[in-house]
Amino acid sequence: MIPLARRYGGPTVRYVLLSVFALVALLPTYVMFTGAFKSQDQFIRSPFGLPLEPSLDGFVRVWSAQFPVWFMNSVVVTGASVILTVAVAALAAWGFANWSFRGKSGLLAVIISLMVIPPVVLLIPLFQVGAQLGWISTYRLLILIYIGLMLPFSIFMLTNFFSTVPGSILEAARVDGASSWTTFTRIVLPLSKAPLATLAIVNVLWAWNELLLALVLMQSDDKKTLMIGLTGFQSRYSLDIPTVMAGMSIATLPLLVVYLIGQRSFIQGLTAGSIKGE
Amino acid sequence: MTGGVAPSTLAPGRIAVRRSSPGSWQPWLWIAPAIAVLLAIFGYSIVALFGESLTFQGDWVGLENFGLIFSDPLFTTGLLHNGLLLLAVPVLAAFATFFAVLLFETKRGLGFYRAVVFMPYVLAVPVVAVVFGQLLQRNGPINEALRSAGLSAIALDWLGDPNVALWTMAGVIMWKEVGFGVVLILARMLTVSTEMYEAAKLDGAGFWRTHWSITLPEIRPILGFYVVTEAITMVSWVFNYVYVLTNGQGGPGNATVVSELYIYRNAFQYQQPELAAAAAVILFLGTMLFVIVFVRMQRRSLRVSS
Numbered sequence: 001m002i003p004l005a006r007r008y009g010g011p012t013v014r015y016v017l018l019s020v021f022a023l024v025a026l027l028p029t030y031v032m033f034t035g036a037f038k039s040q041d042q043f044i045r046s047p048f049g050l051p052l053e054p055s056l057d058g059f060v061r062v063w064s065a066q067f068p069v070w071f072m073n074s075v076v077v078t079g080a081s082v083i084l085t086v087a088v089a090a091l092a093a094w095g096f097a098n099w100s101f102r103g104k105s106g107l108l109a110v111i112i113s114l115m116v117i118p119p120v121v122l123l124i125p126l127f128q129v130g131a132q133l134g135w136i137s138t139y140r141l142l143i144l145i146y147i148g149l150m151l152p153f154s155i156f157m158l159t160n161f162f163s164t165v166p167g168s169i170l171e172a173a174r175v176d177g178a179s180s181w182t183t184f185t186r187i188v189l190p191l192s193k194a195p196l197a198t199l200a201i202v203n204v205l206w207a208w209n210e211l212l213l214a215l216v217l218m219q220s221d222d223k224k225t226l227m228i229g230l231t232g233f234q235s236r237y238s239l240d241i242p243t244v245m246a247g248m249s250i251a252t253l254p255l256l257v258v259y260l261i262g263q264r265s266f267i268q269g270l271t272a273g274s275i276k277g278e
Numbered sequence: 279m280t281g282g283v284a285p286s287t288l289a290p291g292r293i294a295v296r297r298s299s300p301g302s303w304q305p306w307l308w309i310a311p312a313i314a315v316l317l318a319i320f321g322y323s324i325v326a327l328f329g330e331s332l333t334f335q336g337d338w339v340g341l342e343n344f345g346l347i348f349s350d351p352l353f354t355t356g357l358l359h360n361g362l363l364l365l366a367v368p369v370l371a372a373f374a375t376f377f378a379v380l381l382f383e384t385k386r387g388l389g390f391y392r393a394v395v396f397m398p399y400v401l402a403v404p405v406v407a408v409v410f411g412q413l414l415q416r417n418g419p420i421n422e423a424l425r426s427a428g429l430s431a432i433a434l435d436w437l438g439d440p441n442v443a444l445w446t447m448a449g450v451i452m453w454k455e456v457g458f459g460v461v462l463i464l465a466r467m468l469t470v471s472t473e474m475y476e477a478a479k480l481d482g483a484g485f486w487r488t489h490w491s492i493t494l495p496e497i498r499p500i501l502g503f504y505v506v507t508e509a510i511t512m513v514s515w516v517f518n519y520v521y522v523l524t525n526g527q528g529g530p531g532n533a534t535v536v537s538e539l540y541i542y543r544n545a546f547q548y549q550q551p552e553l554a555a556a557a558a559v560i561l562f563l564g565t566m567l568f569v570i571v572f573v574r575m576q577r578r579s580l581r582v583s584s
Binding site for chain 1: 312319383397412453465542573
C-alpha cells in the first residue's frame with residue numbers, strides 16, 4: 001500500500017490537505033478551551049492565541065451560578081436512562097436473536113424505522129400527557145422518553161451482535177440443561193462486554209447532548225440539564241465570553257475524555273448500524 | 279467476510295441454530311418490556327398527534343389545520359429552508375469521500391487523523407453552535423482573520439445577513455457531520471481486499487482510475503446509507519443548530535426558520551398546539567419517505583433474517 005501511495009506523487013499535498021482539515025476540525029474546540037482561561041479583553045484581542053495570563057475567573061463565575069445543579073441533573077438523567085436502556089435492549093435483543101417467530105422481521109423493521117422519527121414529532125403529545133400527569137420538570141418523564149428514543153438503535157445493535165454468538169456454544173449449553181435465562185446471563189452477556197460498553201457510551205453521548213426534549217420538559221430552573229442551562233446562559237452572559245466558554249468546557253470535557261480513551265470502540269459503535277464484519 | 283451491507287455477506291451457517299418451536303410465547307417475554315416502552319413513547323404519541331391535528335380545542339375540524347398551515351407563509355418558508363439544506367448533502371458526501379480516500383492513502387498517522395476528524399461529531403450541538411456563534415460575529419475572530427489576510431471581500435456578515443445565514447448554518451452542520459461520513463467510508467474501504475489495489479497498481483492504474491473503478495463501487499452502499507442519514511438530518515434534526523445560533527428566533531428575519539422551529543414555536547410559544555400538530559404530521563410523513571429507503575438499506579444489512 002505504501003508504494004501505491006507514493007506513486008501518486010503528492011504525499012506532501014496529501015498531508016497539507018489533511019492538516020488543514022484537522023486544523024479546521026479542532027479550531028472551535030481549541031478556541032473554547034483557551035477562551036475559558038482568558039479575560040474578555042484577551043479573547044477579543046487574540047481569540048486564537050494561547051492564554052498567556054491564564055485566569056480562572058470564568059470558571060469561578062460559572063460554578064457560582066446554577067451550574068452545579070444542572071450538571072447533576074444531566075448526570076442523573078443520562079445515567080439512569082442509559083443503564084435502563086441497555087438493560088431493556090439487551091433483553092429484547094436476546095429475544096430477537098435466540099428465537100425465530102412469526103412477525104419477527106416485520107417487528108424488527110418497524111423498530112429500526114423508529115430510529116429516524118424526529119423527536120419534535122413526539123413532543124406535543126408527550127408534553128400534554130406529561131402535563132396531565134403532573135410530570136413536567138420531573139426526572140422520570142425525561143428518563144422514560146430518553147429510554148424510548150434510545151431503544152431502537154440499541155435493540156438493533158445488540159440483536160446484530162447477539163446473532164454472531166456461535167451456535168455451538170448455545171447448543172452445548174442447552175444440552176447441559178441450561179435455561180435460556182442462564183444461557184443469557186452466564187454465556188451471552190459475558191461474551192458481549194465490549195459491545196455493551198460501546199452501546200452505553202454511544203447512548204451517553206446522545207442523552208448528555210440532547211436539547212429539545214429537555215428544553216420543553218424540564219422547565220423549572222432547578223431541573224434543567226446542562227445543555228438547556230448553557231443555552232440560556234449564552235444569552236444572559238453574551239457579553240462575557242470567557243464565562244460562556246468555561247461553561248461549555250466543563251460540559252464538554254467528560255465526553256471528550258471518554259471519547260479520547262475509548263476512541264476506537266466509540267467509532268465502531270457509532271458506525272455499527274451500517275458496517276458489518278469488521 | 280468482507281463486510282458491508284450487501285446481502286451476500288450474510289452467512290447463515292454461522293448463525294446459531296434457533297429453537298423454532300411454533301407459537302412459542304418465550305421470545306415475547308423477553309421483548310415485552312421494550313415493546314411496552316416503545317408503544318408508550320412512539321405508538322401513543324403518533325396516534326395522539328394525528329388525532330390532535332384534526333381537531334381544534336377538542337372539536338373535530340377535519341383538515342382545516344392543514345389548510346391553515348399551508349396558507350401560512352412561515353410554514354412554507356420553513357419547508358423551503360429544509361429543502362435548501364438538502365442541497366448540502368451531496369457536497370457533504372463528496373467531502374467525506376474525498377477525505378476518506380486521503381486518509382486511506384495515508385498509513386502514517388491514520389489513527390490520529392481519524393480521531394481528530396471525528397471529534398466534531400462527538401461535541402454537543404449547543405456547544406458547537408455557541409462557539410461558532412462567537413467565531414462568526416460580524417467583527418468576530420474569523421472575519422478579523424480574513425481581513426488581515428486581505429480577504430475582506432469574503433468577510434461576510436455570516437449570521438446577520440439574511441442571504442447568507444442559512445448557508446452559514448449549512449456550513450456549521452456540515453462541519454459537524456462530515457467526520458461521521460469519513461469514518462463510515464474509511465471503515466468500509468479498509469475491508470476491501472488489498473489485492474484489488476495491488477492488481478490495479480500492476481496494471482498501471484493511476485489515483486483517479488483506481489478509486490473510480492475500485493473504491494467507488496465498493497463504497498456505494500455505505501455512501502447511500504450516509505446520504506439518506508444526512509438527508510433525514512437536514513429535514514428533521516436541525517432544530518438544535520437553529521435554536522442556539524439564533525436564540526430560538528430563526529433570524530435574521532425568518533431567514534433560518536425550519537419546520538421543526540415552526541412546530542416548536544406554535545406549540546410552546548404561541549399556544550397553538552393543533553397547528554403545531556398538523557405541521558408535525560407533515561414532517562412525520564415527509565420523514566417516512568426517507569424511512570422507507572432507510573429500512574430497506576438496514577434490512578439488507580441485518581443478519582437476522584427469519
